[in-house]
Amino acid sequence: MPYAVVVGVDGSEPSTAAAEWAAQEAQRSGRPLRLLHVGGTSSPAPGEADGVAEPLPPSVLATRDRIASVLPGLELTCEQVPGSPAYALAAAGGRNGLLVLGSRGLGGFAGLLVGAVSLRVAGLANCPVVLLRAGVDGRGGGAGDVVLGLDGDGACPEVVAFAFEQAAAQGATLRVLRSLTVPAGPYSTEAVVEQWEIREALEAAELMRLQDALAPWREKHPEVRVQAELSAWPAGRALVEASRSARLTVVGRRRPRLHPAAPWLGPVTHAVLHHAHSPVAVVPHD
Structure with missing residues (x-):
């Protein structure tokens, strides 16, 4: 059953x-x-x-x-x-x-x-x-994408699986967001150019990491169109903005190791729950 x-x-x-x-x-x-x-x-x-x-x-x-x-x-x-x-x-x-x-x-x-x-x-x-x-x-x-927020390591199979399954079931595009912020450097012309080049290199490397993390799930769900993106905004703000055009926003919530029965929400999930413009799915993971 x-x-x-x-x-x-x-x-x-x-x-x-x-x-x-x-x-x-x-x-x-x-x-x-x-x-x-x-x-x-x-x-x-x-x-x-x-x-x-x-x-x-x-x-x-x-x-x-x-x-x-x-x-x-x-x-x-x-x-x-x-x-x-x-x-x-x-x-x-x-x-x-x-x-x-x-x-x-x-x-x-x-x-x-x-x-x-x-x-x-x-x-x-x-x-x-x-x-x-x-x-x-x-x-x-309704119309719109399923939006998935992934952190730096992307090692949350329960969260990714849920988002892919929802996108597949609803015939929606899965939009995967990861936040990448680069600290600002000095404001001389040479420093700005160097900072821009560093940022481009970091974004290319991070986007490749994100695509690699999603590759096994793409193979499992070839029917799902996946759009991987990096955002310069902090994760909470990026997901809230993306939720404006989403049918569902998916975030993870790590189970506490010391006190498994204690309720816990991370700051990003907490912010998304309070400010998202779409339904929000909170998926627990180890």
């Missing part, structure tokens, strides 16, 4: 966008869709061993019914589980699933672009997490 696409729903506008994106992804990939609302249970009555589950909110049921009507052949379940939202959602995704979340739920502060629960899930989960903000295209099949 294929691993489910799990989406956290609470009736908020971002969670509705997330559910729509997740439904399209489940339909496209042939996976079941699991709508998950994390809520409490009522106190048990005297003599009862367990509490009685609270009914699902009407807004969550409305989301379920709308998806079922639009995609009647989709395997769809909708359930409520107790517990801490971040830990319950991270556990539901497991290691091989896909989690989809709105960037901010009903309980968040209106001024925050990404809520605490969404950030915590993105830092905790052992599977890829896709976050969508309200107002961001959540249809999961």
Whole structure:
């Protein structure tokens, strides 16, 4: 049985966008869709061993019914589980699933672009997490490239594999970005010319390294058109700008070695989550 696409729903506008994106992804990939609302249970009555589950909110049921009507052949379940939202959602995704979340739920502060629960899930989960903000295209099949940000060593096979698979499934170009910044030197005419030549040599060498890192994935996915680029901007800004025309932006998140269960997001991933103009996929890697 294929691993489910799990989406956290609470009736908020971002969670509705997330559910729509997740439904399209489940339909496209042939996976079941699991709508998950994390809520409490009522106190048990005297003599009862367990509490009685609270009914699902009407807004969550409305989301379920709308998806079922639009995609009647989709395997769809909708359930409520107790517990801490971040830990319950991270556990539901497991290691091989896909989690989809709105960037901010009903309980968040209106001024925050990404809520605490969404950030915590993105830092905790052992599977890829896709976050969508309200107002961001959540249809999961719009125009634009899949954008992938790679760091200097490019040794993140889980991240690269996810980006290639998404590009292949959506028939999109994969745009791979790597940031290369060269410190400015003296401002004499001779120094500027020398600095320009050094920069050109560094860019040529770095672009070749990037192409070499992508070569095995090109062979595995010959149907994917790949566009490798270097940016003079810092990585976070480069990815945010690229996300303006993207259908999905993919970034990595290293699993902590000392405390594997502790949530952690690097500064680039954190910046992209807060400012990207497209849905963002955070893929954990070792």
